[in-house]
Amino acid sequence: MAALNIKQGSTSHSAYDLRDYHAQGVASHTLAVLVDNEAGVLARVIGLFSGRGYNIDSLTVAEIDHEGKRSRITIVTRGTEEVIDQIRAQLGRIVPVHDVIDLTRTGPAVERELALLKVKSSGEKRIESLRLAEIFRASVVDSTLESFVFELTGTPDKIDAFADLMRPLGLVNIARTGVAALLRGC
Template sequence: MMHIPTEASERHVLTIMVDNEAGILAKIAGLFTARGYNIDSLTVADITDGHDVSRITIVTHGPPEIIDQIRAQLERLVPVHKVTDLTEVGPYVERELALVKVSGKGENRVEALRLADVFRAKVVDTTTSSFIFELTGAPDKINSFVTLMKELGLVEVGRTGIVGMVRGASVA
């Protein structure tokens, strides 16, 4: 049974520091699957010189008590070092990278370039009939850009998923 967000459901951004070993991602995803909760965004990257620790960022929705249960179970997994719910810690920054391919000629091409400038999207590839834009920002910004590009010849979108970090000098 899949969870369908209700009014009590809240968006949470979790960061999880784990040993960089085979199978840990499956274990973590399994905790969400077992409860029927969806992972809206998932990113994983090695973050140490020795390639021994990875940072996983998961965006999900659920009632606070379920998120607390998931967090507690994540903390009990042996290769997990630390679980942080950025949503509860305080002010944080979240960003996502997208590549957006737009095909068009004439006025649509000019308008796509104009909008890319407004959104501070960078042209990373171009042909006489298409562009690939690179855009970094909050998910809402990327969603808005993609929506506008649909009218101008959107061909394809690739998104990295969200990464987040607590503001200030401390480590969360």
């Protein structure tokens, strides 16, 4: 059996890591997938990604039509235009999938994520964390004498920026929901 031809900078730990995500044309795409709300559908969609070595950066799922028993899966993934087209085509071939929309290409979309961040601090750091929370419009949803839990809604970049500022102030833990997105307009 021939050895793998692994490019410099790639890792040899997993065959899934052989894609160069820093290559030209690789971009983040948000896909909205309308599916039947039945057992095993999410596993089939996720299996498509893992079976072909595609990574999922964010995943949210919720039932959107109780009577029609439909759910919406929002997936954020990375790839070239060709890879994204291939993912869309393969998702469209799964039987309980009704529609696949690339929100990144279709038009301007509103993307939001919810995060809970626990910050453990005292003294000046505690006061500074409250100042930053006010600037970012984060809400304090729990408070003890030693810690705060902040709730923040916004773009993934906004949440990343807030988390980066909170790290030196005592960030202990983060819980994130993943991206929810809709096209703007009618």
